Amino acid sequence: xxxxxxxxxxxxxxxxxxxxxxxxxxxxxxxxxxxxxxxxxxxxxxxxxxxxxxxxxxxxxxxxxxxxxxxxxxxxxxxxxxxxxxxxxxxxxxxxxxxxxxxxxxxxxxxxxxxxxxxxxxxxxxxxxxxxxxxxxxxxxxxxxxxxxxxxxxxxxxxxxxxxxxxxxxxxxxxxxxxxxxxxxxxxxxxxxxxxxxxxxxxxxxxxxxxxxx
Numbered sequence: 524x525x526x527x528x529x530x531x532x533x534x535x536x537x538x539x540x541x542x543x544x545x546x547x548x549x550x551x552x553x554x555x556x557x558x559x560x561x562x563x564x565x566x567x568x569x570x571x572x573x574x575x576x577x578x579x580x581x582x583x584x585x586x587x588x589x590x591x592x593x594x595x596x597x598x599x600x601x602x603x604x605x606x607x608x609x610x611x612x613x614x615x616x617x618x619x620x621x622x623x624x625x626x627x628x629x630x631x632x633x634x635x636x637x638x639x640x641x642x643x644x645x646x647x648x649x650x651x652x653x654x655x656x657x658x659x660x661x662x663x664x665x666x667x668x669x670x671x672x673x674x675x676x677x678x679x680x681x682x683x684x685x686x687x688x689x690x691x692x693x694x695x696x697x698x699x700x701x702x703x704x705x706x707x708x709x710x711x712x713x714x715x716x717x718x719x720x721x722x723x724x725x726x727x728x729x730x731x732x733x734x735x736x737x
Contacts, residue, residue, distance in 0.1 A: 544680065551687010554694060560686070561693030563701040564607060564634050566643055569595065570616065572606040573630035576623055580604075586622045590615065603629070610635055646705050650712070654678065657716055665723055674719045681715040682708060 564571060576583075580599055587594050587608070592615070596607040610633055611619070620626050654675055662671035685708060692698035 548680070548683050548687060551683060551690060554687055554690035558690060558694040560690050561697065561699045563699040565701040568610050568635050570608045570611040570633040571630060572608065572616075573603065574606075574623065575603050575627040575629060576625055577602055578624050578626075583623065587619065590619050590622070592619055642702065649709070653709075653712065661720065661723070665727065670723055674716060674723075677719050678712050678715045681711055685711050
């Protein structure tokens with residue numbers, strides 16, 4: 524029985540890993556730069572209305588126009604209308620509803636534009652703070668700033684994959700990003716850092732055992 528140790532050299536194929544990553548990320552970056560993300564009313568501010576009514580769509584649009592209401596999106600499924608409009612006050616909403624024949628309210632929700640702007644600011648602040656703390660922690664824990672910078676780059680890579688995919692979906696399929704998307708991004712960041720730390724710890728262990736690793 525042979526005791527020969529087989530040494531794997533995965534970094535020999537670094538060009539393949541970079542190529543796969545580029546194929547995934549470059550279209551997403553292009554989409555982000557050209558089209559961006561499609562924000563929901565959580566960020567832009569607005570009202571979401573769901574009514575069950577037998578009124579025709581054209582008549583509903585005319586009523587909205589006569590009340591100076593801008594309909595951003597409108598869909599109809601089995602006489603259930605889902606509308607996204609500019610932010611409506613309670614009085615404006617009631618006046619609008621009163622003119623729609625037999626409108627049965629299923630959902631009505633309003634988010635002010637100031638709340639949306641505040642949410643965006645807090646999101647960027649939270650991500651920036653998290654990235655800074657991660658950089659400092661990993662640099663201290665592994666005694667090298669290089670490890671910390673690499674972790675941030677890995678985190679940025681994983682984030683761009685998610686952001687790029689949703690940018691493409693937003694442009695071609697109308698998929699919007701909301702507060703749950705922010706939660707998803709932060710979750711991706713946390714798993715990315717966790718996996719990076721596990722790999723770093725394994726590298727440090729092998730370096731102690733076998734010396735310098737290529």
